[in-house]
Amino acid sequence: MICTGCACLCDDIELENGKVHNACIKGVALIKKAQNTHFTPVADGRKVDGEKAIDEAITKIQNSENFAIYGLDTVPLRAQQIAIDIAKKTEGYIDDASSLCMGVFVEEILLERIKSTTLEEVRDRADFTLYWGADPFNSHPRHISRFTYYPRGQFRQKGWEEDRYLAVVDIRESYTSKLAKKIIMVENDEEFIQSLIDVANGNTPSAYLRDAVELITRIKKSEFGVMFGGLGLRYGLSDIGLLKNLLDELNNLTEFYFIPMGCHPNMRGFNELLFASVGELNSYSFRDGIRDSTFSFSSLLTKEQIDTILIVGADPVASLPFEIASKIAKANVILLDPCPSYTSKIADVVIPTSVSGIGAGGEMIRIDGKKIKFEAHSLEEITDEYVLKRIEEAI
Amino acid sequence: MVKLSPMNLYQLLPKTNCKECGEQTCMAFAFKLVSRERELVECRPLMEDSKYAQQKKELEELLKPLEDATETGMIIYPERCVGCGNCVVACPVNVSEDPHGCAIGLGPKNDRVILRIVDGKVQAYNVSTCRRFGKNKILCNGCIVTCPTRAIEFAEG
Numbered sequence: 001m002i003c004t005g006c007a008c009l010c011d012d013i014e015l016e017n018g019k020v021h022n023a024c025i026k027g028v029a030l031i032k033k034a035q036n037t038h039f040t041p042v043a044d045g046r047k048v049d050g051e052k053a054i055d056e057a058i059t060k061i062q063n064s065e066n067f068a069i070y071g072l073d074t075v076p077l078r079a080q081q082i083a084i085d086i087a088k089k090t091e092g093y094i095d096d097a098s099s100l101c102m103g104v105f106v107e108e109i110l111l112e113r114i115k116s117t118t119l120e121e122v123r124d125r126a127d128f129t130l131y132w133g134a135d136p137f138n139s140h141p142r143h144i145s146r147f148t149y150y151p152r153g154q155f156r157q158k159g160w161e162e163d164r165y166l167a168v169v170d171i172r173e174s175y176t177s178k179l180a181k182k183i184i185m186v187e188n189d190e191e192f193i194q195s196l197i198d199v200a201n202g203n204t205p206s207a208y209l210r211d212a213v214e215l216i217t218r219i220k221k222s223e224f225g226v227m228f229g230g231l232g233l234r235y236g237l238s239d240i241g242l243l244k245n246l247l248d249e250l251n252n253l254t255e256f257y258f259i260p261m262g263c264h265p266n267m268r269g270f271n272e273l274l275f276a277s278v279g280e281l282n283s284y285s286f287r288d289g290i291r292d293s294t295f296s297f298s299s300l301l302t303k304e305q306i307d308t309i310l311i312v313g314a315d316p317v318a319s320l321p322f323e324i325a326s327k328i329a330k331a332n333v334i335l336l337d338p339c340p341s342y343t344s345k346i347a348d349v350v351i352p353t354s355v356s357g358i359g360a361g362g363e364m365i366r367i368d369g370k371k372i373k374f375e376a377h378s379l380e381e382i383t384d385e386y387v388l389k390r391i392e393e394a395i
Numbered sequence: 396m397v398k399l400s401p402m403n404l405y406q407l408l409p410k411t412n413c414k415e416c417g418e419q420t421c422m423a424f425a426f427k428l429v430s431r432e433r434e435l436v437e438c439r440p441l442m443e444d445s446k447y448a449q450q451k452k453e454l455e456e457l458l459k460p461l462e463d464a465t466e467t468g469m470i471i472y473p474e475r476c477v478g479c480g481n482c483v484v485a486c487p488v489n490v491s492e493d494p495h496g497c498a499i500g501l502g503p504k505n506d507r508v509i510l511r512i513v514d515g516k517v518q519a520y521n522v523s524t525c526r527r528f529g530k531n532k533i534l535c536n537g538c539i540v541t542c543p544t545r546a547i548e549f550a551e552g
Contacts, residue, residue, distance in 0.1 A: 012502040022502030024478035025515035123500060137479060137543060142500075145480040150541065151500030152490065160485065178543035179481070 002374035003027035004074060004265040004357040006140045007367040008147075011374075024141035034355035037339050042350040050351060050382055057310070057334040057349045057387075058394040064308030064332065067092035070297045071314030071336075073264030075384040076362025080270050082388040083312060084277055089395055091287040093306065096270045097314065098262070099282040099296040102367070104240055105229055105260035106271045107281050109369070114247055117226065117257040118368045119146075124153035128222035128254075130167045130215075133189065133232015134261040137175035143261075144179065148228070165218055170232055182218070184211045189236030193246050200249040220253050230261040262367040265356070269365035301327045308332040310391075312384055313356075317342035336384050354381040399457055399470070399550060401425040407450045407457070409440045429550045430468070431461060461550055465519050467527040468550035469538075476546035478515035482538035486510050488524050510538060517546060 003010045005027040013031070014021040020028045041053035048056070061067060067090045072080050087094040098106060108114040122129070129148045136143035144150060149166045156163040167182040168174070169192065177183040186192040186208065195205035195212040205212050219225050227247070237243055243258075250256040262268060271281040278284055280291035283299075293299060297316070300306050301324050309331050317325045318341060328346065335347035338355045354360045354376070360383040361376035376383075397403050405425040416437045418424040427433035435454055441447045460470045480502075483489055489497040489508045496504030503511045509525050510517055522528055526535035527549065538547045 014502065019514050022480070022512050023515060024480070024512070025476075028478065028515035137477070141477050141479040145484040146500035150481055150484040152494075152498045159490070175543040179541065 001377055002357045002372065003031065004355065004364070004374075005030040007262045007265055007267070008140050008142050009265055009364060009366050009372045010142055010146065011372065015377075026141060030355060031358060033339055034358045039338070039340055039344075039350075039352040041352060042344075042347070044348055053349055053351045054387055054390050057351065058391055060308050060332045060334060060349065061086075061090065061310065061391060062395060064090075066306045067308045067310070068297065068300055068306040069094045069310045069312065070096065070316060071312040072096050072270050073098070073267040074313035074356055075266065076356055076360060076364055077266070077269050077273060078362050079312070079360075079383070079385040079388050080266070080273050082385065082392050083310075084274060086310070086388065086392050086395065087284075088277075088286050089392065093283075093285050093287075093295050093297075093300060094274070095283050095295065095297040095300075096267060097264055097319075098267050098271055099293075100298065101231055101234060102260040102262040102267065103271065103282050104234060104237075105258070106262070106268055108240060108244065109258070109260070110272065110275055110281070113244060114258050115251065115256070116259055116368065118370050119148075119259070119366070120370070121224075122226050122257075122259070123147045123151050123156075125155050125224040126153075126226050127156060127163055128165050128167070128219055128225035130169065130225070130227045131176055131180075131261070132169045132227055132229050133171075133234070133236060134228055134230025135170070135174040135176045136228070136230075136261065137179070139230070139261065139263055144176070148226075149179065165222065167215060167218070182214065184208070184215065189233060190238065190242055193237075193242050197242075197246050197249050200246075200253060216253070219250055219256070222254050225250065225254055225256040227256070227258050228261045229258060259368050265366075266364040268367050268369060269363075272365055272369075298324050301325075304330060306331050308334070310334045310336070311343060311347070312336045312388070313338075313353075315341040315343045317346060336387055338381075351387055352381065353384045353387060354378075356384075359383065360385065397457060399429065399460060399548065401429050404428055404454065404457065407454045408438065409444075409447060409450075411440065413440060415439045428458065429461075431464075431550070460548075464550055465522045465525075467522050467525045467532070469519055469522070469525070469527070470548045470550060471517055471519065472546050472548070473516045475544040476516045476542075477544065478512045478517070480512055481541040482517055482547055483508070483510045483512060485537045485541040487535065487537055488526065492524070 001013050003013045013023045040047050041050045043053045043056035109116045166180045168177040168180040169184045195208040198205040199212045199216045283296040284291045285295045333347040334349040336353045344350050359381045408421040412420045464470045492507040526533040
């Protein structure tokens with residue numbers, strides 16, 4: 001079976017006698033919680049059955065004037081497509097977590113301004129791996145062992161000691177940096193990027209001279225390099241053009257690619273679907289027909305611009321800053337989620353749905369753009385796709 | 396947390412080199428404690444003299460993980476393990492025994508591997524094929540250096 005615990009989408013998970021084999025603790029927590037959680041549908045504070053909760057959700061959506069859909073990063077592509085159709089029909093807003101994290105990078109990749117590759121290629125060919133502002137040991141526990149550093153690949157048969165080089169650029173030490181052959185702690189990401197560009201061009205940088213020279217020398221020696229950009233890089237950059245310049249320079253030295261370190265299993269799937277549908281990635285208003293940062297979920301909440309929110313597979317009350325999250329409760333909240341969360345505590349309508357990969361089959365697009373298919377293992381609970389389809393048909 | 400090592404054990408032993416245990420020095424006794432050739436009760440001053448009571452307690456606590464250690468001296472701390480699989484993929488025995496599974500980063504595809512992840516925690520199997528097994532052992536450290544949380548340790552370091 002497949003694990004949808006993070007963006008690795010590990011496909012070698014086995015269930016045997018109630019034990020989960022090969023999954024990390026994130027995956028085990030998700031899989032076991034999915035099997036053991038008993039979560040009841042709620043509508044306006046009353047426990048109801050699932051169908052009644054869906055009817056209540058439909059009524060709230062039909063009565064709303066400013067409707068928004070948020071989340072969707074943990075559900076299969078078909079459910080995401082239906083959600084996009086609902087937003088289109090209701091002329092609502094639609095957004096996912098990518099507006100806060102990896103959307104900027106994914107957009108550059110989809111517009112082919114940045115060269116990207118698949119994780120299988122990285123495993124088979126990469127001899128230089130750089131994690132920038134990311135700690136995959138915590139966020140994607142199997143990322144390092146499955147794809148980047150420890151596995152043997154088709155052209156990397158000698159193992160990590162001889163065939164691979166791992167470097168980490170971060171603001172602080174992390175578990176990942178403990179594994180790396182080189183760690184560079186930077187205070188200012190843009191300054192270090194500029195230093196790397198300077199060294200790649202044969203100029204003397206104004207800062208980080210030794211580290212920049214060492215890194216560029218190593219990249220020059222490598223045959224296939226890849227940079228994984230995490231949230232640290234995302235928030236350390238005010239201008240994505242600088243990163244693009246760096247990647248162009250590195251590509252002059254060797255074959256060099258970039259992959260974002262998105263955490264949600266199907267965030268890229270949502271980005272690609274919306275991109276195919278309207279040419280934009282997130283923060284889209286179907287009423288205005290445009291994408292704008294003012295239509296991102298956090299901006300809409302800040303301005304108290306929405307009266308009804310459909311949240312699918314997300315917990316914004318926990319993940320957004322308190323000032324913004326506290327405004328969620330002012331709107332009618334409809335939540336589709338497998339497990340109780342902070343958002344489920346304030347939601348007006350809660351519809352428990354199955355966990356993708358366990359109770360729901362379908363397809364997801366991994367953060368590197370590879371489509372992963374998976375089957376449902378148990379069909380005891382209703383799926384996000386079923387609920388969203390019911391809503392779409394009713395409106 | 397104090398690491399289980401001969402030096403740390405020695406610091407807690409009486410350090411009188413009384414030879415009552417049969418070893419020439421307390422340091423030699425500490426080494427044999429770690430390799431499980433000797434037991435703590437063989438140190439008579441430590442057991443009998445009340446002034447060593449606190450050290451005795453600390454030594455017993457320090458040696459406790461050895462009770463669950465494998466024959467190769469491998470100690471697994473499940474509370475520190477996150478199931479990343481670095482050790483599974485980096486272990487040279489796993490790589491040679493399972494070239495189409497562990498070697499390329501996947502879960503084990505046969506039962507001959509030494510390390511595998513069950514319920515998100517590493518577990519040891521087939522320890523007799525580990526490079527650290529037996530008298531002619533090689534002090535391989537593939538599973539230790541790849542674990543930043545120190546979930547795997549060997550009694551002999």
